[in-house]
Amino acid sequence: MAYTDEGRLLTRGQIDALQVQALPDLLTRADRAPAYRGKLGGLEINTPADIRKLPLTTKEELRAGMPEGFLAVPKADVVRMHYSSGTTGLATSVYHTADDVLRWSECVARGMLAAGLNRDDIFQNMMGYGLFTGGLGFHYAGELLGMMTIPASSGNTERQIHLMQSFGSTVLHIIPSYALRVLHICVGDGIDPREDFSVRAIFVGGEPHTEKIRRRIEDGFGARVYNCYGLSEMCGPGVAMECGQQDGLHVCEDHYLAEIIDPVTLEPVEPGEQGELVLTSLRREAMPLIRYRTRDITHQIVGDCPCGSAHMRVARMEGRTDDMLVVRGVNVYPMQVERALMEIDEVGNNYVIELDRPEDLDVMTVGVEVTQEAFRDEMRQLSALQDRIAARLRQELDISVKVQLHEPGGLPVSEGKAVRVIDTRDQES
Numbered sequence: 001m002a003y004t005d006e007g008r009l010l011t012r013g014q015i016d017a018l019q020v021q022a023l024p025d026l027l028t029r030a031d032r033a034p035a036y037r038g039k040l041g042g043l044e045i046n047t048p049a050d051i052r053k054l055p056l057t058t059k060e061e062l063r064a065g066m067p068e069g070f071l072a073v074p075k076a077d078v079v080r081m082h083y084s085s086g087t088t089g090l091a092t093s094v095y096h097t098a099d100d101v102l103r104w105s106e107c108v109a110r111g112m113l114a115a116g117l118n119r120d121d122i123f124q125n126m127m128g129y130g131l132f133t134g135g136l137g138f139h140y141a142g143e144l145l146g147m148m149t150i151p152a153s154s155g156n157t158e159r160q161i162h163l164m165q166s167f168g169s170t171v172l173h174i175i176p177s178y179a180l181r182v183l184h185i186c187v188g189d190g191i192d193p194r195e196d197f198s199v200r201a202i203f204v205g206g207e208p209h210t211e212k213i214r215r216r217i218e219d220g221f222g223a224r225v226y227n228c229y230g231l232s233e234m235c236g237p238g239v240a241m242e243c244g245q246q247d248g249l250h251v252c253e254d255h256y257l258a259e260i261i262d263p264v265t266l267e268p269v270e271p272g273e274q275g276e277l278v279l280t281s282l283r284r285e286a287m288p289l290i291r292y293r294t295r296d297i298t299h300q301i302v303g304d305c306p307c308g309s310a311h312m313r314v315a316r317m318e319g320r321t322d323d324m325l326v327v328r329g330v331n332v333y334p335m336q337v338e339r340a341l342m343e344i345d346e347v348g349n350n351y352v353i354e355l356d357r358p359e360d361l362d363v364m365t366v367g368v369e370v371t372q373e374a375f376r377d378e379m380r381q382l383s384a385l386q387d388r389i390a391a392r393l394r395q396e397l398d399i400s401v402k403v404q405l406h407e408p409g410g411l412p413v414s415e416g417k418a419v420r421v422i423d424t425r426d427q428e429s
């Protein structure tokens with residue numbers, strides 16, 4: 001029997017009712033975790049918004065509770081432990097029961113079904129396997145849908161290309177910066193991914209990126225690219241995924257209750273306003289989290305989606321509260337830099353932001369790879385391009401920025417999440 005996802009077509013009324021029903025049970029289960037014990041009781045839940053009466057949970061609290069403070073089931077019921085990569089500090093452990101792993105797979109499978117995939121697809125999963133949740137989260141969903149799933153993991157680009165050619169992979173899951181890297185290597189190898197591969201759908205996640213980057217990946221592979229959002233604290237990928245409309249990510253609201261709050265006042269923002277995404281896991285058994293502050297910045301996309309799903313849509317992540325850089329007193333998100341750069345045709349696939357404080361004054365330098373065509377231009381033209389990029393960045397960021405141009409492939413590339421910011425200011429003060 002092929003897996004079909006009934007939760008995807010719930011109506012708004014059904015979703016609200018399901019969330020209200022799920023909350024009392026969730027609070028009872030969460031109360032078994034030492035970190036929540038005695039903190040959640042005595043609350044009357046009549047609407048999903050009543051969740052605001054509960055306290056928020058932060059990453060710091062998860063860390064303080066390491067290793068088992070948030071574990072809500074006997075250890076014998078745990079079948080899997082993931083360990084968050086800790087991009088912004090110490091890692092935290094996340095536990096799963098067998099049922100948690102299945103529900104997680106169902107969330108990811110929902111997004112794959114929404115993209116029109118089925119058991120005839122061949123799925124090359126190019127996300128890292130292991131403690132990082134990106135690989136295994138999609139792996140089980142691919143198998144649940146009956147696809148031939150190739151656990152390629154990340155890296156070893158020549159082998160990835162070989163797998164795509166030999167087995168006719170139709171679906172990829174990959175970090176966006178690595179997808180661009182693969183395209184770059186294909187060019188060098190004389191391969192045209194549009195002709196030589198059979199890829200039709202690509203799921204990207206793991207790092208923020210702009211719409212222009214999505215279009216570049218789509219053009220390069222001749223495939224549709226879908227955004228996928230998740231975080232290991234909420235299982236991993238599959239919390240929210242794009243449908244065929246590619247206009248915002250549907251949160252699996254029968255699994256996760258989402259709020260968007262002002263990260264400073266902690267009050268809900270108006271629908272459509274930018275704020276921090278806060279998630280409550282409604283069904284998880286091993287490690288239920290209540291009002292977890294993701295630190296991811298997004299906004300709700302208001303209005304009905306033509307795909308027919310009533311699950312709330314959020315915009316692609318627009319940055320992280322802790323990514324925010326303060327440069328000469330001005331708040332700067334790395335995504336703003338990317339958005340400005342990608343508007344310029346001569347800009348290539350990679351960039352890096354460097355921050356330094358040589359004489360007690362912040363200096364921001366943006367290293368930019370240019371396209372092969374632009375790089376062949378004369379010095380005078382390159383210098384004009386440099387000025388144009390600097391002017392565009394100044395307009396976007398409200399601060400002056402130094403620009404350095406690099407040849408294609410001239411900046412270092414990591415095979416995991418891209419390192420976009422090198423901040424050496426703290427070491428000097």
Ligand code: ZN
Pocket residue numbers: 243244245250305306307308309
């Ligand atoms: Zn939709």
